[in-house]
Amino acid sequence: MNDISEAFVSSLGLILFLDTELLEIILLSFKITFYAVLISSVLGIPLGAFLASTKFKFRNTIVSILFGMMGLPPVVVGLFVYLVFSRSGSLGWMGLLYSPTVMIVAQVILILPIICCLTFQIIESLHARYDEFFRSYRITKFKSVIAYIVDSRFELTTVILAGIGRSISEVGAIIIVGGNIDHITRVMTTAIALETSKGNLDLALGLGMILLATAVLLNGFILFLRGKYLKVPGGTI
Amino acid sequence: MKNIFSRIVIILALLALSSSYVLADNIIIQSSTSLKNSGFYRYLTPILKQYTGIDIGVVAVGTGQAIKNMKNCDGDVLITHAKEAELEFLKSGFGLERFEFMYNHWVVIGPEEAKKEHRFDSNEMREILKKIYDQKEKFISRGDNSGTHMKELSIWKNLALKPEDFTETWYLETGSGQGATLMVASEVGAFTITDTATWYAFNKKRDLKIIGRDNSNLNTYSITTINPRKCKHVKSSAVEKIVEFLKSTIGKNTISNFRLNNSNVFFPI
Amino acid sequence: MTPEDSQIIIRDLSFNIEGKALLHNTSLSLSGDGITVLLGANGAGKTIFLKLLAGLLTPLSGTITSNKKTLEMKTRSFVSQEPVILRRTVLKNMLFVLPRITHEEGTLAKGLLKMMGLNEKEHQNALTLSAGEKQRLCLARAIITNPEILLLDEPTANIEPNSTTLIEKYLIQKVRSFRKIFFVTHDINQARRLADEIVFIDTGRVIEHSSSENFFKNPKTKEARKYISGKIN
Numbered sequence: 002m003n004d005i006s007e008a009f010v011s012s013l014g015l016i017l018f019l020d021t022e023l024l025e026i027i028l029l030s031f032k033i034t035f036y037a038v039l040i041s042s043v044l045g046i047p048l049g050a051f052l053a054s055t056k057f058k059f060r061n062t063i064v065s066i067l068f069g070m071m072g073l074p075p076v077v078v079g080l081f082v083y084l085v086f087s088r089s090g091s092l093g094w095m096g097l098l099y100s101p102t103v104m105i106v107a108q109v110i111l112i113l114p115i116i117c118c119l120t121f122q123i124i125e126s127l128h129a130r131y132d133e134f135f136r137s138y139r140i141t142k143f144k145s146v147i148a149y150i151v152d153s154r155f156e157l158t159t160v161i162l163a164g165i166g167r168s169i170s171e172v173g174a175i176i177i178v179g180g181n182i183d184h185i186t187r188v189m190t191t192a193i194a195l196e197t198s199k200g201n202l203d204l205a206l207g208l209g210m211i212l213l214a215t216a217v218l219l220n221g222f223i224l225f226l227r228g229k230y231l232k233v234p235g236g237t238i
Numbered sequence: 239m240k241n242i243f244s245r246i247v248i249i250l251a252l253l254a255l256s257s258s259y260v261l262a263d264n265i266i267i268q269s270s271t272s273l274k275n276s277g278f279y280r281y282l283t284p285i286l287k288q289y290t291g292i293d294i295g296v297v298a299v300g301t302g303q304a305i306k307n308m309k310n311c312d313g314d315v316l317i318t319h320a321k322e323a324e325l326e327f328l329k330s331g332f333g334l335e336r337f338e339f340m341y342n343h344w345v346v347i348g349p350e351e352a353k354k355e356h357r358f359d360s361n362e363m364r365e366i367l368k369k370i371y372d373q374k375e376k377f378i379s380r381g382d383n384s385g386t387h388m389k390e391l392s393i394w395k396n397l398a399l400k401p402e403d404f405t406e407t408w409y410l411e412t413g414s415g416q417g418a419t420l421m422v423a424s425e426v427g428a429f430t431i432t433d434t435a436t437w438y439a440f441n442k443k444r445d446l447k448i449i450g451r452d453n454s455n456l457n458t459y460s461i462t463t464i465n466p467r468k469c470k471h472v473k474s475s476a477v478e479k480i481v482e483f484l485k486s487t488i489g490k491n492t493i494s495n496f497r498l499n500n501s502n503v504f505f506p507i
Numbered sequence: 508m509t510p511e512d513s514q515i516i517i518r519d520l521s522f523n524i525e526g527k528a529l530l531h532n533t534s535l536s537l538s539g540d541g542i543t544v545l546l547g548a549n550g551a552g553k554t555i556f557l558k559l560l561a562g563l564l565t566p567l568s569g570t571i572t573s574n575k576k577t578l579e580m581k582t583r584s585f586v587s588q589e590p591v592i593l594r595r596t597v598l599k600n601m602l603f604v605l606p607r608i609t610h611e612e613g614t615l616a617k618g619l620l621k622m623m624g625l626n627e628k629e630h631q632n633a634l635t636l637s638a639g640e641k642q643r644l645c646l647a648r649a650i651i652t653n654p655e656i657l658l659l660d661e662p663t664a665n666i667e668p669n670s671t672t673l674i675e676k677y678l679i680q681k682v683r684s685f686r687k688i689f690f691v692t693h694d695i696n697q698a699r700r701l702a703d704e705i706v707f708i709d710t711g712r713v714i715e716h717s718s719s720e721n722f723f724k725n726p727k728t729k730e731a732r733k734y735i736s737g738k739i740n
Contacts (some may be wrong), residue, residue, distance in 0.1 A: 088311035088471060096471065099266060099297060099310055134591040137563055138604045138652065141582065148603070152594040180266075180297035183280065199275045199443050200417025233595055236632025 008206030015207060022184075022209075027215060030188040032166040033101055033175070037108035038116075042161055045113045049120025050149045054128040055142065064121065070114035075107075082107040082178050099180040104188075108173040111162045119160040124149045158227045162220055167218050189215075207232030264293040265476045268305075270320075270385045273459065275296035275416055276435040276503065281496050289488060290479040302383025308332060311469035315477045318460040319385040319433075323394075324462050334463040340493050341459065341486045344389060344452040345437060347420065348375075348429040350445040361450035363431075364393060371399050373409045375473045376428035378419050381411030389457070390431045405433040422448065433457045438498035458507070509643040513539030513573065513670050515560075515687070520569035522555060529555050530694040532569070539573070541703030542678065542688045544719070546695075548734065551736060552711040553572050553691045554588070560689055561585040561658045582686075584654035588661045590641040597636070598629045601648050612651075619647040624673060639670025646674060663697070675700060695735060 015023050052064055084090050086098045086106075097103045127149055135145045150157065172190035179186030181195055189212045198203035260411065272332050273279060279296045286294060301318040305327050308316050316333070318324060327333040346366050352358070357373075360413050370377050375489055379401075380387035401409040410428065418434045423430045426446050432440075434457075437448065461481055464472045483489045490506035497503070514604060515537040522530045529552050537543055540548045545553040560565040561583050571578060594598050601616040603607050623643040628636065635646060642662050649657060659678075663671040678701060682688055692698055698705065698719070705722040707715035709730045715722065726732045 006440050084488070087307075087470065090310075095313070097595040099295065104314040124582055131591060131593075133563060133587065137561065137583075137585040137587075140604070147595060154594075180295070180299075182266075182297060183283070198271070198415025198418050200421045200440055201419070233634075235630040238634045 004205060007203035008210065010208045011203050023211070024081065025067065025184065026187055026189055026192050027211070029101065029186075030169060030185050030190070030212075030215075031219075033104050033188060034165055035107065036105045037112055037168045038161060038164045040105070041116045041164055045116035046120045046150060046157060047146055049117040050124045050146045051142075052117075052147060053121045053124035054132070054149060064118075067114050067121075068118050071118055072106030072109060073114070073202070075111055075171055076177065077106050078107055078110050079174030079177035082110065082174065086178065088226040098178065099182060099186060099201075101179070101186060104175040104179045104186060108168050108171060111171065111174060112167055115167055116160055116164045119163060120153075123153050123156045123160070127153055155227065155232050158223060158231065162223060165219060165223075166216065169212070169219075172187075241272075250357070261500055263291055263360075263476050265296060265314040265473050265475070265480070266312070267294055267296045267315055267317055268307050269296050269298045269317045270301045270304065271298045271415055272319070272384075272386060272433055272436045273317065276439040276498065278496060278504065280433065282492065285492050286480065286483065290476075290483050292476050292479055294480075300384035301388060308464060311464075311471065313464075314473045315480065317459065317465060318462070319457055319459045320388040321458065323385075323388060324460055327462060332465055332468050334465045336460050336462045337481060337485065338458050338460045338507050339489075340506050341456040342434045342458045342504050344431060344433055344455065345448045346429060346431055346450045347423060347446050348436065348449040349427045350447050351427075352429075353447050353449055356450060363450050363452040363455075364397065366429075366450045367393050368397055368399070370429055371397070371401060374404070376408045376426055377401065378423045378426070378428045378430040379409060379411045379420055380416070380430075381413045382415075384416075385397075386416065386431060386433065386436075393431075400414065416440075435498065435503035438501055438503050459504075514688070515539065515571065515573045515578075518570050518572070520559065520571065520705045521567040521632070522559060522564065523567050524555070527711075530546040530559070530566075531712065534569075535706070535716055537689060537706070538624055538687075538704050540682075540687055541617050542682055542701050543706060544691055544698045544702035545689065545691045545706050545708060546698050546702075546734075547693065547708035549693055551708045553693075554710060556706075556713075557637035557658055557660050557689060557691050558585075578656070580703055581652075581670055582655040584649035584657050586642075586645050586649045586657075586659040586662050588664055590638070590645045592636070592641055592644065594634060595632075596630050597633045600633045600644060601651060604648055604652055610695050612675055616647075619651055620644075621648045632642075637667065637670075642666050643670055643673060646677070656689070657685050657687070658689045661693070662693045664692075693736070706733070709734075 017082070052060060081089075083098070086092050086095065087100070088101050097106075131145070135148075140148070170190060174193055175188065176191045176194055179191065181187050181191040189193075189208060193205045193212070196202075196208065201236045230237060254347060269279070274296055275298075283294055297304070297307070297313065301320045301323060304316055304318055305323055307313055308327070309330070309332050316324070316327070324336055328336055334482070344363060346363050352375075358369055360366070369375075376421050379390055405411060410422070410426070412422055414422075416432060419430055419438060420432065420440050421442060422428070423481060424442065424446050427506070429449065463474070463477055463481065466472050466474050493506040494502060517533060517537065519533045520530050520533045521528065544554055547553050555564065559566055563585060593603060595603075597620065598616060601620065602612070605612050617626065617629065620629060623646065625640060625643060625647065628640070633641070636644065646659075646662065663674055675697070678688060678690070690701055702719040705715070705717060705719050706713055706724065707728075707730075714728050714730065715726065715731045717727075722731070723735065726735055
């Protein structure tokens, strides 16, 4: 229990003295998660909705692949992205290695399948109910995909929260492609990894507690927004 | 309602964007982990910025990995502590020049009782490791191709011993960073090798003590520059400035002034 | 168009579901106007027949034509047995099926809602309506696209009586503003109230087809007689 109580004290200390370095790390974590989840949602939600409501030749193959990608080990994705963006790699000319941008790229690869597949499952059941209706009114594919998304907006916020959780706790990929560089690519999870490898377990645990707290606060905030702004005016949810 | 929601999103997005950094004269150092873990870079960064105007970003992945990354041209300069690997890097044509700029000592760490019981006659690292092998004492190896790991392997080679044959009994390869390795040594009551800077920076020593050291070979840190013909994007002039700084009197003083637990842990060459 | 031209001709229509033939080489000539009720017990195949007429199912073989041309999708509106309501306001549900939303269409939508007695609930969450109100909304929604043919699948099966009355009254009053109305039901009395023409379906086959008057006065098949008298099979 010693290490844990020490950790708690450390984390309180860090917070109380508003350690600027800690704030920097937290802000970068949020920035990376924000962009990774935003891009994954903008791409993944319509894709999932489309796949759930359209039958075409290779659809089931594509869906199986996407579901399989949910199980991609982050370290493997990190290595792959590293090799691509390394100076000696095909996209090396972009000079993006060891930057927050490439960390976002790696996370999108990890999170997009999750968001897409969860959306797929949600829309699949909606499609069973709405399909005949859409067909009978000859609603265009574009309009129907939007209708599926709009009508499942509540359930989709949960999907986004899942994406956020996955992103904010991720470390295997971003530590490889980001390099865990002080002030540039160090986020909460990679800082925890570093302190652990140094043997500073109480500091690592303290950071972990802060990570957990920020994740909980973030989730709470989003659920609040959902309750306030996503319901249908003039009636219950 | 929708307006407020979208306004919040926009504010968050702007906040996120604003924290981006602008590339000044910024170089990437591929480094061994021991230098980073000791806090040396944190100490050095503002001083370097002040005297050369250069911002350094350190990727600390271990000597072996650092050299591999440099061969991919993913960095501007190499700072490591494994002479043989560095010379091989020069030979490969990727390295341009190598400067030894500071040193400290290699030490053997082990449980307190081993020291008390005088299990070892000499405090010479080579002798101690031989005895560890003979007595099958538990030993933790970094196992990760880091500079420390390479040092350890060189001793076994020199003794013509093969501890890898005993990975299931007393020779334990953790594949982790220095701090974690020391933690395992502490938990299990085992021996391991490290350098004095890492040792002083490590603050969970518990019942671990310095059992001996390498009196014949120093732990030498070198900075190796990159051949711009092999790696076109290398910021050679910025790296030059850093090398000049480390060679200068101010640089040497900076190294000497770095203290952990009130001890000097690095010595300029 | 002469009455013969406007007739809806069904020729050799067949449909399969899971290997079982439901409609077998059926050929009929349905009248070109008025309300045709597809009558029969639950599971007889009335819904399938209706969906084939609506173009929502593709037959295995055969054709449905009128004046020698196949019926166009956009001329038909379908109201399903279970109302499909989107998660938005009543008015927005109406506007959803329109390709363009202009001021005109908006007024039209509100007018139809008023006719269905839903104008007070325009801006209410449509999912909070009662079953009957939902079905009235679905009917209003089916009408706003200006269909020639209206097809309804047991729309009043599970709703309260006042909504049923409202819907039936509307259909009877406004039948002339449509080319044709098809209505599926298993309720004999509802059929009596609404039908001009009866198509009686039993276990996947059309076994009787006549004007409503003739059907109820002189049912030709024993199944029809049994059904009218209320006997269970």
